[in-house]
Amino acid sequence: MTETESIAYDVVVIGGGPVGENVADRTRAAGLTTALVESELVGGECSYWACMPSKALLRPVIAQADARRLPGLAQTVRGPLDAPAVLARRDDYTSHWHDDGQVAWLEGTGADLYRGQGRLAGPRTVTVTGSDGTVTTLTARHAVAVSTGTRAQLPDLPGLGDVKPWTSREATSGKAAPDRLIVVGGGVVATEMATAWQALGSRVTLLVRGKGLLNRMEPFAGELVAEALTEAGVDIRTGTSVESVSRENGTVVAVTGTGDRIEAEEILFATGRVPHTDDLGLETVGLEPGSWLDVDDSLRVTGTDWLYAVGDVNHRALLTHQGKYQARIAGAAIAARAAGGTLAEEPWGAHAATADHHAVPQVVFTDPEAAAVGLSLAEAEQAGHRVRAVDVEFSSVAGAGLYGDGYKGRARMVVDLEEEILRGVTFVGPGVGELIHSATVAVAGRVPLGRLWHAVPSYPTLSEVWLRLLEAYRDN
Template sequence: MTETDSIAYDVVVLGAGPVGENVADRTRAAGLSTAVVESELVGGECSYWACMPSKALLRPVLAQADARRLPGLSQAVQGPLDTAAVVARRNAFTSNWQDDGQIQWLNGIDVDFYRGHGRLAGPRTVEVTGPDGERKVLTARHAVAACTGTRAVLPDLPGLAEVKPWTSREATSAQAAPDRLVVVGGGVVATEMATAWQGLGSQVTLLVRGKGLLNRMEPFAGELIAEALTEAGADVRTGTSVESVTRENGTVVVITDQGERIEADEILFATGRAPRTDDIGLDTVGLEPGSWLPVDDTLRVTGSEWLYAVGDINHRALLTHQGKYQARIAGAAIAARAAGEPLLDAEWGAHVATADHGAVPQVVFADPEAAAVGLSLAEAEQAGHRVRAVDHNLVVAGSSLYGDNYRGRARMVVDLEREILLGVTFVGPGVGELIHSATIAVVGQVPISRLWHAVPSYPTISEVWLRLLETYRDN
């Protein structure tokens, strides 16, 4: 091992996923010298093992499902998907797990890139150990931004390592559909991957410990998706836990708490995430390795003047779009502090993150899609708001044209004292593109009296807004 003298920057970013890239982009645009450290691929989890590959797998599955609802087209799409072609397109979206283009982008914005494992080595100091064992020490004049994301958590089952289970990484990067796939979990990853691989030719068995899918959304979201998965041929079992998993002569054998034996070719555990902070040197600055890092609304770690934790590792909202939003805020806050400027921009409010408080949008790309923003009815009631849920089915002119036998549901949660929306949920094919209108209504605290004058175009699925408002008025 060799060691070089320390290299000084204004900002050092740990992690080059979408969050780290956006922090670096903002600080460099503000004129601050910036270095980025990444131990894997520039572009991070989202680009190679999450958002992009999963949606590339799902898009043909959902398009085929939509096409099968259209007379004149349905007969032409009854056969199986070309799984190899879908996988090849997915591979293209991940650049075949090569990050040359992302590195070129970093070079283009004049950010120095260090490939290797980065660890804090005291205040404002990052030690990087490269693939060849060479060590470099980077110091930060103003800030270190930790953007290392999360990793999949596997349950504590004896012998599980020998089974070689899938996590989200294997599920999104597999080169062929297993004949039989067991998916354990009831959240977003489990739901989307069950949808994808069932559509790509696997026989999926979905084991859900709780009462249903997507328990952080309105209950009807999980119910409608479970119904659709069952109709597609998946075996959805709720209230079921895994007692043991073994691999016998290449076959995965699962024993459930009901005493059932399930055989499969692969098993995916989508049972939670943990912060990737166990080996980034937190102990050298008085923090607990492996912990989530609490932050203020500028994304600065509580009690620190120089350490920022941006994206999933602060546990505010484990979503790529929220992490990128936080990155823009953090970059602006770091730059403002470095220049001695006020934190709150009078026009944009760009130096303080508020979107993580009660107005987080999310889309689950299943069939049907589920999209939500803000609080569910249960969350609003638990928070002490006096609310009313307004429900309507999604059978409007636009959805009827979208596809025959369209099934869906919409809910808005109304704060009865202020007559604004605290949350909105849509479930149905194609509703992911509706959620930004709901996000604007919730974030902007638009009074219902004003929403009456936001006229939805006819005939679109957005016409459901009019039906929700009519239901609120008439009941």
Template structure:
């Protein structure tokens, strides 16, 4: 049966048959569908929210739309002949309107049309596994559809924000990354809890838009997974921009009193704000997709082999955030291409991995050498291991540090350019174990 042949009888008994069923229509799921359709496999894509996923509506696109004006203004203020033209505040209404445009006003017509243009069948609704190779979709209109996969079911449901276990937190209606990137107005006062990427990017964006921002970090500094100087330089810049950055501070309770958020800390402080953002980690969105019906634990990260097939299964695959290899969109898309190729090869009876371990069917990219950029001012970019990580792994290494202010030409980019680079050199193998850059526009260098 082809992907366009639907009958009531099929749905009432074995379900509509496809070669591949993809759970999740974010950029990762879309890429899987693109590859399997290109290989001639009928493919259904199931999405409970918006086709295009987190990246299009609540992460990559809206966050960069919020951050770009902030960083462009900061850059202009460091260029002779321009700084006097950009001393005023950002036009928040224009920034938010452009953010809305880039997020397609949270409508997925274009993304659905693209899926249909490649020949995939889009099912809107909540999809759950119902045993091997079967997915039950509860549609928004109350209907139920049963999909059966000949060859593969692919989990690409992504991850979600984790909130701490604080009494009464639900009543406070805290922001997560989603609310932080989609808010319709600038809060007068914003508390940001956390020191990772989401925390520092959103602190940068909303401070530039006029919020009084307080950042509360439980640990010693910002960006704890990077070299210490990265967090230090970003913290200095946030402080200079008017944010209040407090390290070694945890929130012990939070309430909303007459519309005002009141947060108490373990240092004895009482803080008031209009909104509070918790950017305290991610968890897999696998808690309600029927993993228990195939012998897996709901709510867990899914372990996979290099063809992205779930450990112990010959038909279930997991790509992107769900397998916890690297929670980055570009890595998820890479995995999606590999998974699509592996599924197509297996469907055609082509043996893979054992005979072709370095070919197009194995995600063998080094998970420790994934480039990433934090779009703050200054930007922080890294690839590979930090010095501490390399030493913990037992490598004999040394750090080579360079102050960008001493590099010829840095002054051409910005007056008083401040930044730093570190290379972690393996003394035995004479290779780089890691590189970190911090400074304006260093995201353009990390590749």
């Protein structure tokens, strides 16, 4: 191991995914010298093993499903997807797992890139161990930002080590569809990957420990997605746990809690995420290795005045777009503190990630899509709000019928009866992902229902569901 001299920066960012990139971009824009440390590919999980490859896999699936709902077009798309072509397009969207473009963008910001394993080595100090064993020490005058994200959580099961299971990484980067695929889990990764690989030619068995899918959304979201997955050929088994796994002559055998043996070529565990902080040197600054990092609304780690944790690693909202939002807040807060300025830390202020508490949007790219922002009915009630749920079927919207024959979907808004604002909105149906930002604006902006009456939806579009929701609230 070769030591090098210490190099000083205003800010050091550990983790070069989209969150770390945005912290670096914002601090550089404020005139601060910034170093970014990355041990894998610049662009991170989202660019190579999550958002981009998964949506590239899913887009042809959704487009085909939409086409099959339109007479005149349906007859031309009777055959299966061209799986090699879909996978090739996926490869293009991951830049074939090369990060040259991302590195060029980063260099354009003026930040310095250090490749290697970054670890804290005391307050405001980061060591970077390169692949050749060379250790570089970086010091930060103002802030160190940890943006190392998460990794897949695997259960402690007998035989798992020999099976070499898929995680989200293998599921989004697979080179061919296995004949049979077992998916364990009922959340976003499980439902999206079941959707994609079933359409690409796999026979998918989805094993769900709980009662249904997408349990962090309104119950009808999981119900509608489960119905569609079943129609597509996915074998969904709820209330089912996996007790052991093995690989016998190349075939995975999963044994469930009821003693059933399920065989497949591959098995995907989509059973949660854990923070990427176990080898981060947290113990050198009095924090627990492997832990989530607790932060205030400026993303500064509790009990410190120099350490920030931005993105998934703080466990506030495990979503790329929310992490990038946090990065913009953190970058502004770091810059303001470095300049000796006063922070706007009040709710919805420039240095407060208030949306993490009240207006987190998410889209699940299944068929149908499920999109939600803010609180579900159950969450709003648990938070002590006096609320009412207003539901409408998309069949009441002219734009839904035009979108495709047999369009099936539902919308819900959760109304705060005391303030007459929206606490949450959920849409389920084909194409609803493009509706969710209007709901996000309404929730984050605390737009009064009386004002929403004057936000006229264009006819005939899916957005007319807003009028149906407001009418249902008025009339009942």
